[in-house]
Amino acid sequence: MKTTIKFGSVSGIDLFVHWTFLIMLAGIFGFYVYQGLTIIAALAGVGLILSVFACVVLHELGHAFMARNFGIPTIDIVMYPIGGVARLARMPREPKQEFLIAIAGPAVNLAIAGVLFVLGSVLGTTLSASSSFQPQANIISMLMWINLGLVAFNMIPAFPMDGGRVLRAALASQMDYRNATHIASLIGQGLALVFGVYGMFNGMWTLPLVAAFVFMAARQEVQHVMDKT
Numbered sequence: 001m002k003t004t005i006k007f008g009s010v011s012g013i014d015l016f017v018h019w020t021f022l023i024m025l026a027g028i029f030g031f032y033v034y035q036g037l038t039i040i041a042a043l044a045g046v047g048l049i050l051s052v053f054a055c056v057v058l059h060e061l062g063h064a065f066m067a068r069n070f071g072i073p074t075i076d077i078v079m080y081p082i083g084g085v086a087r088l089a090r091m092p093r094e095p096k097q098e099f100l101i102a103i104a105g106p107a108v109n110l111a112i113a114g115v116l117f118v119l120g121s122v123l124g125t126t127l128s129a130s131s132s133f134q135p136q137a138n139i140i141s142m143l144m145w146i147n148l149g150l151v152a153f154n155m156i157p158a159f160p161m162d163g164g165r166v167l168r169a170a171l172a173s174q175m176d177y178r179n180a181t182h183i184a185s186l187i188g189q190g191l192a193l194v195f196g197v198y199g200m201f202n203g204m205w206t207l208p209l210v211a212a213f214v215f216m217a218a219r220q221e222v223q224h225v226m227d228k229t
């Protein structure tokens with residue numbers, strides 16, 4: 001069964017969206033209408049999600065273009081409800097290359113936030129964090145803070161987050177690649193445990209789910225490296 005739909009192509013890299021993302025969009029639209037929002041307001045909410053979606057696509061293209069720079073092709077980019085994945089044909093073993101490919105994604109979001117900051121300043125919009133998540137807040141400041149949030153979230157040093165790869169690359173420049181992967185995945189699993197337990201005790205039920213996913217991804221990364229060496 002085909003589970004993804006192609007929605008575009010950039011410089012030879014095909015972009016796909018997983019069907020669950022479309023279900024999520026429809027669900028959010030329905031939820032807004034159910035909450036008593038007008039169709040226009042519900043569409044605006046969906047529009048904000050699509051804007052974030054575009055920022056995440058640009059983030060993944062950041063990884064893909066940096067990888068291409070080192071001769072590594074990207075098979076495709078797939079967008080899921082919890083984020084995007086740029087599937088690289090292979091992962092570099094050179095720490096400096098891994099570092100630059102990992103950092104390229106968050107760097108794109110930082111650049112977008114910078115452009116929005118300049119745009120907001122020129123237009124005289126309020127860009128403070130406290131006013132950005134009010135219902136009447138303007139899209140420029142909201143998107144700017146969401147992009148900064150994406151940078152912080154992706155830089156958490158846990159596989160499969162970009163921060164996990166940055167950490168492994170930093171360690172691998174000092175020691176054996178296997179040991180670096182082991183230490184990076186232990187730190188990732190430790191962080192996943194802390195976030196998971198914190199979420200459970202604070203009623204944030206998606207956090208343990210994400211933590212379990214990160215925990216398994218860290219294990220897989222170690223397995224992957226062991227298989228290849």
Ligand SMILES: [Zn+2]
Binds near residue numbers: 060063
């Ligand atoms: Zn990334």
